[in-house]
Structures are given as C-alpha cells and as structure tokens.
Amino acid sequence: MRTREVAVITPVMPTYARVDLVFARGExxxxxxxDGDRYLDFGCGIAVTSLGHAHxxxxxxxxxQAGLLWHTSNLYRISGQERLAExxxxxxFADTVFFGNSGAEAMxxxxxxxxxxxxxxxHPERFRTITFGGAFHGRTLATIAAxxxxxxxxxxxPAADGFDQVPLHDSNDxxxxxTGETAAILIEPVQGxxxxxxxxxxxxxxxxxxxxxxxxxxxxxxxQTGVGRTGKLFAHEWAGVAPDIMGVAKALGGGMPxxxxxxxxxxxxxxxxxxxxxxxxxxxLSTAVGNAVLDVMLADGxxxxxxxxxxxxxxxxxxxxxxxxxxxxxxxxLGMMQGIKCAAPVGDVLAGMARHHVLAVPAxxxxxxFLPPLIIEDEQIDEAVAALDAVGSELSx
Ligand SMILES: *Cc1c(COP(=O)(O)O)cnc(C)c1O
Numbered sequence: 265m266r267t268r269e270v271a272v273i274t275p276v277m278p279t280y281a282r283v284d285l286v287f288a289r290g291e292x293x294x295x296x297x298x299d300g301d302r303y304l305d306f307g308c309g310i311a312v313t314s315l316g317h318a319h320x321x322x323x324x325x326x327x328x329q330a331g332l333l334w335h336t337s338n339l340y341r342i343s344g345q346e347r348l349a350e351x352x353x354x355x356x357f358a359d360t361v362f363f364g365n366s367g368a369e370a371m372x373x374x375x376x377x378x379x380x381x382x383x384x385x386x387h388p389e390r391f392r393t394i395t396f397g398g399a400f401h402g403r404t405l406a407t408i409a410a411x412x413x414x415x416x417x418x419x420x421x422p423a424a425d426g427f428d429q430v431p432l433h434d435s436n437d438x439x440x441x442x443t444g445e446t447a448a449i450l451i452e453p454v455q456g457x458x459x460x461x462x463x464x465x466x467x468x469x470x471x472x473x474x475x476x477x478x479x480x481x482x483x484x485x486x487x488q489t490g491v492g493r494t495g496k497l498f499a500h501e502w503a504g505v506a507p508d509i510m511g512v513a514k515a516l517g518g519g520m521p522x523x524x525x526x527x528x529x530x531x532x533x534x535x536x537x538x539x540x541x542x543x544x545x546x547x548x549l550s551t552a553v554g555n556a557v558l559d560v561m562l563a564d565g566x567x568x569x570x571x572x573x574x575x576x577x578x579x580x581x582x583x584x585x586x587x588x589x590x591x592x593x594x595x596x597x598l599g600m601m602q603g604i605k606c607a608a609p610v611g612d613v614l615a616g617m618a619r620h621h622v623l624a625v626p627a628x629x630x631x632x633x634f635l636p637p638l639i640i641e642d643e644q645i646d647e648a649v650a651a652l653d654a655v656g657s658e659l660s661x
Contacts, residue, residue: 283618290317293637293644295623303618306636306648307625311456311488311601314515315560316637322518325556326549335547344551348524351558355497357506358526362535363546365521367487368402370511371450373525373540375406377509378448378481379426380534390447393483396432398458398628401450401485401511410450432463435470442474448481448509449474453499453598456488459629460596460603465503472505481508481531487523488601491515492561492638495571495599502598518557522550561638570638573645574599577636580649588656600638603631604652608659616655622648 285303287295293316295303308314315322329344336342349361362373375393382390393410401407408416409424417423428446430437438449449471455461475482484507489499493515496502500510508531513523523545527535544550560566578595585592585604591613593605606613610630617624617632625633636644 285618292316292318293640302621304622304644304647304651306634307623308515308635308637309519310514310625311493311635312514312517313519314492314600314638315518315557316639317519319518319560319639321560322553322556325552326520329549329552333548335544335549337543337547338541338545342546342548342551344548344555345546348546348551348554348558351555351562352512352524352526355558355562356510356526357528358510359529360527360532360535362525362527362540362542363551364513364523364525364542365544365550366402366523367485367511367513368404368407368523369542369545370487370513370523370525371401371407371410371485372404374450374483374485374509374511374527375410375426375448376540377525377527377532377535378483380539381481381531382447384534389445392426392428392443392445392447394438394441394446394449395427395429396451396455397429398432398455398461399429399450399452399485400455400457401452402487432461433467435467435474438471439474442478442480446478446480448483450483450485452485452487452489453503454489454494454601456601456633457627459605459627459631460601460633461629462596462598463503465505468500468503468505475508483507483509483511485511487511487513489598491557492567492570493599493601493635495574496567497561499598499601516557517550517553520550520553522546522554566638570600573638573640573642574602576642577634577645577649578602580645581634581652584649584653584656587653588660590660591656592652597634600634600636602634603627604634606630606632612659613655616658617651620651620654622651 288298289296295305379391395410399411401410406424409427412429430441490512510526581595591608593607595604627633
C-alpha cells in the first residue's frame with residue numbers, strides 16, 4: 265500500500281446524497297435488503313427497471329448471451345444491435361439508430377447530429393439548440409449547458425456554447441429566440457427531474473410548426489418518458505407529434521446500461537462513417553437485453569394494460585391526497601410517471617414512505633415521483649397508496 269495522508273473522503277466518490285439502504289436482490293416490484301426486509305420499488309432505479317427486478321425473460325436473455333459473446337466493438341457488425349435498431353425503426357418515426365451507453369450520451373449524439381445536419385446542408389453557422397426552463401438532459405459538459413440549471417453548471421467553467429433557454433409553454437418566447445444560428449429545439453415531452461411536468465400537446469405542435477417554418481430539427485429527450493413509461497411506447501405518441509431526433513435510454517435495457525439516439529434519414533444525413541462513435545455502444549450484451557425488453561413491451565395488449573393500471577393508480581392517489589391537504593397538493597403526470605406535488609417538504613414525505621417500505625424518487629418543485637414497474641398488479645397500487653395515506657396522517661399530526 266502506498267503511504268499517504270489519511271483520507272476522509274469515501275472510496276466511492278461522494279457525488280450522491282444516498283439513502284442508507286443496501287439491497288441484495290430484487291423480484292418483480294420488490295427489493296430485498298441483506299436482512300431480508302422487503303421494499304416496494306416505486307422508483308425503478310429512476311425509471312430503469314420498468315419490467316421489475318429479475319424478470320425471467322430478461323434474465324434468460326442475459327444468461328444466454330453471457331455464455332456466447334460479450335463484446336466485439338463496432339469495428340464489426342453486431343447482429344443483436346442490428347435487430348434492436350430494426351425493431352425501434354419499425355415501432356417509431358425513426359429510420360436509423362445510434363447506440364451508446366447512457367442517456368447523456370444519447371443526448372450528446374442528438375445535439376451533434378442536429379449541428380452536423382446544418383453543416384451538411386451548407387449552414388455550419390446553425391449550431392445552437394433551444395431548450396426550456398426546468399429541463400434536464402444529463403451531466404456531461406454539453407448536456408448541463410443544455411439543461412441550463414445553475415446548480416449543475418456551478419464550478420465547471422464556462423457553460424458549453426450553443427444553447428439558448430426559453431420558458432416552457434410560451435410560443436412567443438420560443439419564436440423570438442430563433443435566429444439564423446438556431447439548429448434545433450430540444451424538449452422532454454414530460455419533464456422528469458424538473459418535477460414531472462407534462463408538456464401541453466398544443467405546445468409540442470407549436471414547436472413542430474416553428475421548426476418546420478424555420479428549417480430546424482425537433483429533438484425529443486425521451487430518456488425518462490420512453491420505452492413504455494407513459495402507457496405508450498414513447499410519450500410523444502400521446503400528442504401525435506413526431507420529432508426528427510430522439511434520445512432514449514433508461515428503460516431500454518431494463519437495468520443494462522444502454523442508450524439510443526433515433527433519427528429520421530433526413531436528420532441523420534451528416535452522420536457518415538467516422539463522425540461519431542462509442543466503444544461499448546450497442547454491444548452484444550446490452551442489445552440482447554434491449555431486445556428482450558422489446559419482446560415484452562411490444563407483445564399484444566401490454567401497453568393497453570399499462571395504461572389501464574396507470575389510470576387506477578392516478579385515481580387511487582387522487583382519492584388519498586385530497587384527505588391530507590397539509591401534506592400533499594396535487595398529482596400530475598402521464599401514465600406510470602406521476603408526480604405528487606407536496607405541501608410538506610418532499611424529503612420528509614419520502615422518508616415517511618421509506619418507513620412504510622415504499623421507495624419513490626424526489627424531483628424538482630418539491631415533487632415526489634412515482635415511477636412504478638409497468639408490471640405492477642392492483643395489490644401493489646393499493647400497497648403504495650396505503651403508505652401514502654399513512655404518511656399523510658403522520659405528517660399532518
Ligand atoms: C436520466 C435522464 C438523462 C440522463 O441520463 P443518464 O443515463 O443519467 O446519462 C437525460 N435526460 C433525461 C430526461 C433523463 O431523465
């Protein structure tokens with residue numbers, strides 16, 4: 265061992281304010297600690313384990329692939345990657361897909377692609393992306409600049425150039441922000457980290473119209489909303505307005521790290537060999553599981569079932585939060601992505617839920633996020649809502 269000053273810092277770099285719980289295994293909607301304590305997982309590792317823990321079809325896909333081949337790099341064709349791309353293309357507006365390993369990387373690809381599109385079309389001066397107040401697009405240097413949140417930018421030097429932020433839901437501000445340097449407009453169909461703020465479908469239409477009028481590309485960040493979370497495969501299907509480029513990650517691998525940037529042929533025109541890359545992106549392991557996730561989600565009736573269960577969840581939440589107006593204010597969201605705007609501090613509410621063995625996730629604007637697995641049954645909805653009721657009583661007394 266090397267000699268050194270005694271370190272106070274933890275071996276794991278302390279960039280997270282973690283809850284003091286360690287889980288040893290998971291089964292469907294439940295997590296178990298090493299001591300065998302059971303928790304209902306209404307956070308899904310932030311909208312990732314959308315098919316629950318240890319889903320037999322996903323486990324089998326991973327185990328089968330693990331014995332065959334893990335990684336070859338993108339120097340070679342990868343059959344699982346080609347299959348996943350074909351299925352995403354068949355299920356969406358997109359013609360082509362780039363694979364990375366995370367949400368931020370999917371958004372980096374989206375932003376680069378929009379710039380490259382205009383470069384290819386002899387407008388290299390068009391490189392700026394318009395984003396919206398309350399946005400979150402990741403933690404890389406470009407994506408913190410895109411998100412524009414002071415708390416994410418502070419201390420990391422000048423924000424990367426090329427991003428202009430306007431308030432959400434104001435078409436006049438949006439149109440006024442478009443200049444001869446604008447390349448694209450980037451939006452989450454439901455803001456996640458910002459506090460579960462569903463974007464008005466009319467505003468998505470206004471974005472599409474402005475983009476078409478000025479020759480800009482529309483980019484959706486569906487990293488949190490995508491892959492079934494809202495009761496459709498992608499949230500923008502509710503509004504019926506398609507983007508040119510879309511970032512996807514979180515639930516796509518059900519817990520295997522994978523991200524994807526989907527695009528139309530037109531938008532991807534500049535992305536020729538050598539323009540972008542990722543060593544791990546779309547490797548045989550992650551795409552085997554991505555394909556297994558789609559096997560389940562694309563099955564007949566799966567999404568309809570999610571939508572039905574989500575309606576029940578919202579109705580039950582509404583009936584309970586109205587009883588505790590000093591603790592809860594209202595619920596908002598889309599499908600299985602629901603935010604409970606709290607009147608009490610959200611940290612106290614989350615701690616209360618954890619005491620009742622229900623895990624949820626905080627978001628901006630004093631909101632508690634419910635992101636349950638899409639496979640939950642009525643019984644688990646009742647269980648979470650009973651905890652919500654109990655915490656409401658406890659915090660108001
Ligand atoms: C989580 C998230 C990201 C970033 O994804 P990472 O995998 O953490 O890089 C980007 N955009 C949205 C909307 C997200 O929810």
